[in-house]
Structure formats: structure tokens, C-alpha cells
Amino acid sequence: MKMISILKKTDAQVERKWDARFIKDKIFTGFIIIFSLITISPIVLIISKLISKGYKQLNWSFFTETTPNTYQAMLAVNLGEIIPGGVLNGITGTILMVLIASIMAIPIGIMVGIFLYENQTKKYAVIVKDITDILQGVPSIVLGLISYFWVVKYITNGFSALAGSFALFIMMLPLIIRSTEETFKMIPVSIKEAGFALGAPYHKIILKVMIPSGLSGLITGILLAISRVVGETAPLMLTALGSMVVNLNIEKPTSALPLLIWEFYNDPNMVDLIWATSLLLMMLVLGLNLISKYIISKRNL
Amino acid sequence: MSEINVNIKDAVLEINNVSVAYNKGNYAVTNVSAAIKRNKVTAIMGPSGCGKSTLLRAINRMHDLYPNIITEGQVLLNGKDTNKMSTIMLRRKIGMVFQRPNPFPTMSIADNVIAGYNLNGISLNKTEKEEIIEKSLQDVALWNEVKDSLNQKGTFLSGGQQQRLCIARALAFQPEVILLDEPTSALDPISTKKVEELLMELKEKYTILLVTHNMSQAARISDNSMFMYLGELVEYGKTKEMFINPKDKRTDEYLTGKFS
Ligand SMILES: Nc1ncnc2c1ncn2[C@@H]1O[C@H](COP(=O)(O)OP(=O)(O)OP(=O)(O)O)[C@@H](O)[C@H]1O
Ligand SMILES: [Mg+2]
Numbered sequence: 001m002k003m004i005s006i007l008k009k010t011d012a013q014v015e016r017k018w019d020a021r022f023i024k025d026k027i028f029t030g031f032i033i034i035f036s037l038i039t040i041s042p043i044v045l046i047i048s049k050l051i052s053k054g055y056k057q058l059n060w061s062f063f064t065e066t067t068p069n070t071y072q073a074m075l076a077v078n079l080g081e082i083i084p085g086g087v088l089n090g091i092t093g094t095i096l097m098v099l100i101a102s103i104m105a106i107p108i109g110i111m112v113g114i115f116l117y118e119n120q121t122k123k124y125a126v127i128v129k130d131i132t133d134i135l136q137g138v139p140s141i142v143l144g145l146i147s148y149f150w151v152v153k154y155i156t157n158g159f160s161a162l163a164g165s166f167a168l169f170i171m172m173l174p175l176i177i178r179s180t181e182e183t184f185k186m187i188p189v190s191i192k193e194a195g196f197a198l199g200a201p202y203h204k205i206i207l208k209v210m211i212p213s214g215l216s217g218l219i220t221g222i223l224l225a226i227s228r229v230v231g232e233t234a235p236l237m238l239t240a241l242g243s244m245v246v247n248l249n250i251e252k253p254t255s256a257l258p259l260l261i262w263e264f265y266n267d268p269n270m271v272d273l274i275w276a277t278s279l280l281l282m283m284l285v286l287g288l289n290l291i292s293k294y295i296i297s298k299r300n301l
Numbered sequence: 302m303s304e305i306n307v308n309i310k311d312a313v314l315e316i317n318n319v320s321v322a323y324n325k326g327n328y329a330v331t332n333v334s335a336a337i338k339r340n341k342v343t344a345i346m347g348p349s350g351c352g353k354s355t356l357l358r359a360i361n362r363m364h365d366l367y368p369n370i371i372t373e374g375q376v377l378l379n380g381k382d383t384n385k386m387s388t389i390m391l392r393r394k395i396g397m398v399f400q401r402p403n404p405f406p407t408m409s410i411a412d413n414v415i416a417g418y419n420l421n422g423i424s425l426n427k428t429e430k431e432e433i434i435e436k437s438l439q440d441v442a443l444w445n446e447v448k449d450s451l452n453q454k455g456t457f458l459s460g461g462q463q464q465r466l467c468i469a470r471a472l473a474f475q476p477e478v479i480l481l482d483e484p485t486s487a488l489d490p491i492s493t494k495k496v497e498e499l500l501m502e503l504k505e506k507y508t509i510l511l512v513t514h515n516m517s518q519a520a521r522i523s524d525n526s527m528f529m530y531l532g533e534l535v536e537y538g539k540t541k542e543m544f545i546n547p548k549d550k551r552t553d554e555y556l557t558g559k560f561s
Contacts, residue, residue, distance in 0.1 A: 190403040194467070196366055197399075198474065199392035200420035208420055212407035 054275030062086040073269040087277050089246045090260040097161050101168035109173050113180025136174040143167045144235030161254035164240030172225040179221025183214040216299040220292040227288035233258035257281045312336035313508045319374035321355050329355045333534045342509045344523035352532040353512040357480050361395040389421055396471030398481040402463035404455030411451040417474035437473040441465040461492020478508045497522050520544055528552045
């Protein structure tokens with residue numbers, strides 16, 4: 001008899017708890033929706049603002065001509081026309097500097113990443129790993145300063161694309177090192193051992209087994225590192241300086257998209273160009289992120 | 302310790318006083334000596350953690366990969382000290398198949414089969430390649446199943462097919478000995494049966510050393526058996542005799558399921 005009454009009591013409580021749980025679930029879901037809206041609203045607001053303000057300037061010449069001088073811009077603004085010229089010098093400068101930075105950072109970063117993966121417990125590797133983490137936290141303006149003191153003062157004897165690339169290179173390095181290490185850690189040891197069991201030498205296993213197996217991870221890491229540095233302004237102000245013309249000489253001052261945004265901001269006649277240039281930069285970063293997301297989703301299948 | 306009576310001429314492998322420690326003073330395998338007979342299936346049995354895999358990996362010097370591991374003693378392959386052979390020669394003569402099928406995920410089925418050649422920079426012309434691929438896949442009874450999809454990735458195959466592909470990869474390099482570490486433990490019963498049948502055929506051309514958890518598997522396919530316990534080789538003899546009349550009390554207890 002007693003057991004039955006306990007059973008009934010329990011049933012009643014479970015029933016009540018169930019109703020309460022239902023309400024709590026609803027409240028919880030509501031909070032989640034609100035917080036996620038708060039999280040995504042900046043990106044939606046930014047992009048809609050950039051598009052609404054910038055689309056007028058996005059014509060063909062925006063991509064094929066260099067920046068106008070302030071007088072041309074003033075005339076156009078006074079006549080109510082769109083500002084002539086474009087940001088070609090920024091596009092080429094950004095491509096040039098990111099390319100040189102990548103050429104330096106990708107091989108070195110991947111090799112150091114492999115070194116860290118292979119020697120996870122060795123003291124020297126642990127020190128290198130700690131330094132990599134510290135490097136990742138160094139403010140980008142400080143890296144610009146260092147590049148100024150090393151490259152601008154002693155190597156190119158003046159502001160230059162190379163100096164800008166050097167600052168971006170140091171920024172990319174820890175990102176690529178860590179992503180390489182993480183990618184390699186995800187490859188099953190048994191794949192590596194299969195290679196060794198066939199008598200293959202170490203370098204062949206790295207080149208023909210490990211790197212192909214982790215390729216999507218390596219590419220993703222590289223793309224994210226590029227998207228991280230492509231919008232950097234501060235280190236370039238101290239190194240690449242900027243330029244009104246297309247410059248492909250790595251020893252000469254060079255422009256870049258984020259530098260142009262800063263310059264437009266400082267010139268009351270060019271304010272309208274800020275939005276289109278920001279939109280372009282934003283699309284670039286967004287594109288790189290989407291591509292790496294796509295690669296990651298493919299890999300997990 | 303009981304030793305099987307092997308005429309040295311019949312022995313393809315001689316294991317002499319092999320000990321392995323993963324860290325200093327902490328031996329996972331102690332003083333194992335045994336001669337492995339040519340063209341036989343030799344099973345290594347024993348409870349989990351008794352050092353079966355560790356012993357197997359000492360034979361093709363897989364432990365060299367990990368500098369912390371200490372290996373002592375000597376393994377002779379056809380009378381030659383394996384410590385003095387190059388790792389490529391050694392591992393060409395002694396192939397290995399792992400517990401979980403591990404085809405190279407980025408390579409096609411065909412490239413997986415000839416990976417031993419490609420990874421060692423040995424060049425083959427097209428007909429040689431085709432010949433090796435077809436023969437090796439036929440040896441593992443996989444040819445008919447995959448001959449139309451040789452350029453697809455090996456990872457698309459079923460687990461059992463992948464394991465047979467891994468055996469083909471080892472055979473393609475024309476070894477004398479094949480080491481297999483619980484090759485069927487990740488497979489379903491039908492795939493297991495296929496691999497077992499395959500091993501019994503392969504012993505005509507190769508010497509097979511098989512680690513298994515599964516006593517009935519050892520009974521089904523092995524000629525000789527080793528029983529290991531706590532890093533020691535307790536008993537080594539003809540499989541039939543060992544199962545009917547084990548000489549050591551520990552072997553008896555293991556075979557009758559007193560511990561596992
Ligand atoms: N990488 C390692 N580092 C340290 N100790 C290890 C390592 N691998 C194995 N051992 C230890 O060595 C002993 C023997 O392990 P081994 O893997 O050879 O056993 P096993 O007989 O193959 O077992 P199982 O049947 O479970 O595969 C165990 O006590 C194990 O804990
Ligand atoms: Mg094992």
C-alpha cells in the first residue's frame with residue numbers, strides 16, 4: 001500500500017516538474033534568441049550601412065583608377081557628382097604586401113608548426129610554442145614599430161612595401177604555426193605509422209602523407225591568417241606609408257585598402273569614398289572567411 | 302620458458318632476449334626469445350596489456366619512431382641483425398598491418414597499393430605498376446570488387462575492404478614476413494572470416510605473425526602460438542598442443558577463461 005502512495009506522489013511531482021520545465025525552456029530559448037540577435041546585429045548593421053552609403057561609388061573606375069587628388073574630389077562634391085577615380089593603388093598594394101607576407105609566412109609557419117607537432121614534449125619546442133603565443137598577443141602597432149626600426153631604417157632606407165609586408169608577416173606567423181600544429185594533431189597517428197611501416201623516410205611522410213592529409217586544414221589556417229592581416233592599418237602607417245599611384249616596387253612606399261580608408265577619413269572632400277572602400281575590404285574579409293568555412297564543412301563530411 | 306623446436310634453417314625470424322621499456326626501468330616486454338618458423342602462421346596471444354603489440358612493433362623497429370622507448374636485445378631476419386639493416390630494407394622485408402584499417406586517406410586505391418614504392422622514391426613504369434596493383438589486389442581477393450574504381454579514394458571502401466587493401470599494400474612490397482596486430486578486431490564477422498581465409502592462403506608465400514585477442518581465431522588459423530603474460534613469453538608451441546595440453550598453469554588459466 002505504501003509503495004503505491006509513493007508512486008502516486010512521484011507521478012504528481014514529475015507532472016508538475018514537467019510543466020515548470022516547459023516554461024523554463026521557453027524562457028531560456030527566448031534569451032538565446034535575444035542574445036544571438038545582439039551578436040549578429042552589428043554585422044548586419046555594418047554591411048547594410050556600407051552598402052547603402054557606398055554602392056554609388058562602386059563603378060568600373062573604382063577598380064581601375066587610382067585615388068583622385070583632393071581638388072578633383074572637391075570639384076565633384078561641389079557639383080553633386082560622384083567622386084572620380086578609384087582605389088586601384090590600394091588594391092594592388094594590399095595584394096602585393098599580403099602576397100609577400102604570405103610567401104614568407106606560409107613556408108616558415110608550416111615548418112615551425114610541424115616542428116612543434118613532432119616535438120610536443122621537448123623543452124625547446126615548448127619554449128617556441130610559448131613565444132608563438134606571446135607573438136600572437138603583441139599589438140599590431142608594435143609590430144609596425146619593429147618593422148620600422150629594422151626594415152625602414154636599415155634595409156629599404158625609407159617607407160616601403162617590404163616593410164609593410166614584414167609587419168604583416170610577423171602577424172601571420174603565429175596564426176599559421178598554431179593552425180598547422182592543430183591540423184597535424186587531428187591526423188590519426190596510425191596514418192603516419194603506416195608510412196613508416198613501409199620504410200618511407202621522414203621527409204616523404206611529411207610531404208606525401210601528412211601535408212596532403214591535412215591540406216584543407218592548412219589552407220583554412222592560411223586563409224584565416226590572410227583575412228586577419230588584410231585589414232590591418234596601424235602597422236602599415238609606420239611602414240608602407242601610402243601612395244597615390246600604383247606601386248609594385250617593394251622598396252617604395254605603397255598604398256593599401258585600409259590605409260586609403262584612413263586617408264579618406266582625414267580629407268573632408270573624400271569622405272564619400274570611405275564607404276565604398278570599406279565595403280570592398282569587408283567583402284574581401286568576408287569572402288576569405290566564407291571560403292575557409294566551406295573548406296572546413298567539406299572536410300568534416 | 303618453453304621453446305618451440307625450430308631448426309634454425311626454418312626460422313625466418315629469431316628474436317633474442319628482446320626487452321622494451323616505454324620509460325626507463327618500466328619494461329612492457331621482458332627478455333623474449335623465440336624463433337619464428339617460415340611459411341607458418343604464428344599467433345601471439347595474451348591478456349590486454351601483456352605486451353603483444355609492443356613485441357610485434359619491436360620486430361620491424363617501429364619503436365625507433367619514439368625516442369623515449371628503449372629496446373634491448375636482437376632480432377635476426379634470415380640470420381642478419383635487423384639493427385644493422387636500413388629501415389627501408391627491413392620494412393620492405395617485414396610488412397605490417399594495423400589494428401584499425403589505415404589506408405592513406407588522400408591516395409586512390411591504386412596509389413595505396415603501390416605506396417611503398419612511391420614513398421621510397423622507387424620508380425616503376427606503367428606496366429609494372431599495373432601488374433603490382435592487380436596482383437596484390439588479387440592476392441587479397443579484392444581485385445574483382447575494386448577493379449573499376451581503382452582511382453577512387455581508399456577510404457570509400459568498407460572497413461573489411463579497407464583492411465584487405467592495407468594487407469595488399471603490405472604485400473605489394475613483396476615482404477617475407479607480415480606482422481598483423483589484431484587485424485580483425487575492428488571488423489564485422491563476415492569481413493573477419495574473409496581476412497582469416499586470406500591469411501591461411503598467404504602463408505604459402507609469406508610468414509605470418511598475428512597478434513590476436515581472440516583465442517578461437519588463434520585456434521582456427523595459427524600453426525604455432527605464443528602466450529604472453531605481463532611482458533613475458535610464458536609458452537610457445539604448436540597451437541594444437543598448447544590448446545589441448547598447456548604446459549604452464551597461466552596458459553591453462555588463460556585458455557580456460559580464468560582471466561582475460
Ligand atoms: N605508448 C606507450 N607509452 C607508455 N606505455 C605504453 C605505451 N603503449 C603501451 N604501453 C604499456 O605497455 C604495456 C604493454 O602494452 P601493449 O600495447 O603491448 O599490450 P597489448 O598486449 O598489445 O594489449 P592489447 O591487447 O590491449 O592491445 C601496457 O602495460 C601498456 O600500458
Ligand atoms: Mg595491442
